[in-house]
Amino acid sequence: MKRILVVDDDPLFRTAISHWLTESGYTALEAADAASALQCFTDQRPHAVLLDLILGEDDALPLLRTMRDLRPHVPILVVSAKDHAQYATQAFKSGAWEYIIKPVASLEILAQTIHSCLEQSRLQERMRATQARLHTLVHNLPIILFSFTKSLDFTFLTPKTEHVLGYSVAELQNYPLKFLHLIHKEDRKTFLSNIAHIFDGTHFESKMDFRFTHKQGYPLVLQVHFIASRHASEPQRVEGILLDITHHTYLDRMFLSNERQMALHTLAQELAHEVRNPLVALGGLARILEERYPADAECALLRQECHRLDTIWERLEPLLDPPPAAMETISIASAVTFLFRILSHHLERMGIRWEIREEAAPVVQASVELTHRALLSVIQYAQDTLASGGHILVRILGDGQSAGVDLVLSDAPLAHVGHQHLEVCRRLMARQNGRMEVHASAPTLTVRLRLPCVHPGLVSADTFP
Template sequence: MSDTNAKILVVEDDEDVRRSLCAWLAMTGYAVIEAADGLHALEAIEAERPDTVLLDLRLPGLDGFGVLSALARQADAPPVIVISGQDGIEGVIRAFRLGAADYLQKPIVSFDLLDHALRAVLERCQLSRAVKLAENRYFNLVQNLPLLVFVLDEQLELAFINKFCRSLLGFTRPQAQAMPGFFLSRIHPEDRDRLQACLRRGLSPQERTRTEECRFLHKNGATIHALLRAIPVSRNGPTGPTGTIEGIVVDITDRVELERFVVQEEKLKTLGAISAEVAHEIRNPLFSIAGFAHRLQARLPDNREAEIILSEARRLEDILDKISNFLHPVDLRPRLCSLRGIVTAALDFLTPEFTARSVTPHTDLAPGLPDLRLDPDLLTQVVTSLVRFAASRVHTGGGISLVSSRHSRYAHLDVDFLPGRSVIDPELLFLPFEEGDERMGLSLAYRIVKNMGGSLTFVQRGSEAAFTLQLPIDPLAALPDGFDDPDDAGPDDADPDLPPAGPGVGRL
């Protein structure tokens, strides 16, 4: 008896031959379906989904060649063993060209030969399904990894990229693969030459795997800090071995910003501790000086020096109060809020100031950001302070860019501008040393963001300056867009450019 539960369709117009074949198949252990002509055969294949078809070529109506032609247009057609009494070699060749898996001559003198042919076809079919299943699993795994997987050909053009492309760079897979030079164009201009030289060296199979830290550009202009791991692979092409590069890109923007924040925080802690100690040491003699100045002014009301001493004492007392307040936590009232809505509210509030100086704000706010569970009033105050400071620094008629993006479990807001004059001592930017509106409440903004569990950093490179506001996303929020992208290939879609299993995806 057969050890398989395979279902066999017998297509034969001769009733005696058909019954003989069906009886032997049933006795051997197969499930059997019958059809007397080509049209009924196709209907049975559609309805029953047999594992193998035994097909006669000479059939009434639609003949066996017509059945083979119809099955050739189906992606998941069952394998066909032709059993025919045709003597001409032309019929045999034509049957194989149309996709026949095997060919047996009628009459069948030995059922052992048929049994061997069936077992061979079913085994090949089973192996083919296993390979396809493994390919689909690998394809789905690669597509849904929370990192960018890519393959570059000899011209450094994309041969493959996974669905995380949309989350990381803002482009769908079809968009990325349709753009010539896409991969190199998304590398930050300051890193492009270095990375291009590294990738070209990697086309040699003798080159070792390399990991480079670099920056990419999101579709909305945001800078993405990343680790790129390039793996040289040799493939056999039509003209001989060709070099390709398989690799991954890991988004480390959150880590870079947090490291920058930690460095900035340590500096501020040191300065804050010194400031608190100095404030404590100054406060007592300050009271004495102010007291003497009051007595002197009471005795000599017209004395100018006494008024100056009192004015400076009040100013110093105000600075000491700011330092004291800076070291205390902020009272937060968190609730769900939209970063897009907060940015819009802050820009609306600052419209009169923009108009007065002809400053133009430009926004590119990611539509898929989930709501944040933070204090919306204080967060609006933070964004207002950052934008107001940027507006105060740009030339009249200048512009400010506000770009939001998502990286893992953080939402980012970058406020980029070209200052008319550079910021002196940017390490002191978030400390409450300055009086008046020069720093536009940045020390309070820093305190608020820190108490929200986020980070606020300032970077000045050449003529450019930028604040980066990093805010935590609710852990229960949805995963980033792009994991289930309707514009991308589905889990069952075949991809001829899919990199093979093995060295394709390395580990950092």
């Protein structure tokens, strides 16, 4: 039910209008002076106001302007005995929606005016809400609009660059080649080739995905759409958009890799139980039979076949571990920041909160992808075991010999310490000369990941350009 505030120092008029409003289906609020009117306007938040221009000996225009400033979308209808055009003009300039002269000639017209103003206010409110949603949507989209010349000087960049790439507009405009150097070297040639085709007129537009290094050191996957901006017969600049698709590509690839690793782990357990264990038993039985019946060729054949199948298993077992990966110097803090950034929506939907605490942690020698996948495995374990409202405390630590992260899961079921996700994490860490430890102490479970530090003088892939 709509609330309408009647502000008038005439008690008879105020009471009569309030009674009529109540009969018309509204909730009537009353005030006789500016102070009580402003208090009611603030506390009761009426949907419309009927205001007399003179309250006692005071002019109500200051009250009108205050109400307009506080809640500009609320219709204020001035109801006054002053019928001179000058007063109406002052009222409209101060924020009045309508000017009605006392005595009110027709309550039916007043009812139509109130209804019209309320409907107009509702439509304006819906329009403002829609605009706010659209502004929020556009503001939060990981999209960068750009324009640059043939010499790769940016002539336009949206401020979203700092949110997506970590670099401000000024940093990229002042050092245009910085952007090019931050593109992964395997993708840089294709990126330049696409630009060249735009400028020489071969293509009017082009699209590609490429890898890019964020200012904090972690990798991004960006999609760029180039469009030629033609002037006369030749394009003078290239315009387009950059879209951060890391969440959909890199994250999906890590999920898929970990799922494959878990499937292989499950397969290995089943093969060990259903094949290798009986195979070992058969091999032992074959040796016993061969000792008892040394002249029996079938016993020797049985033992040889068991040995052959066991050799096949030994060749298969290394395939269950993650494939070898290139080792490089990485920041464990950047790895953690990156992963929680792209997983934030997943965790929020699960109702899981997280907090990152960083101490001085040296860089480590590891694989970026395997480190990300190891961290992802622990977070997947947390998603599987923590209830909504759970909490992950992430502590980034280093002791000079190794550096890593402790992920402290609050209220995690301690019976799940042998979970498949944790087994995948253990294998991923071992593949990098690292280690994983699980410490269970109710009501928390701590997963500790450690990697060897990079010591001064160690030559790595990043030492030389």
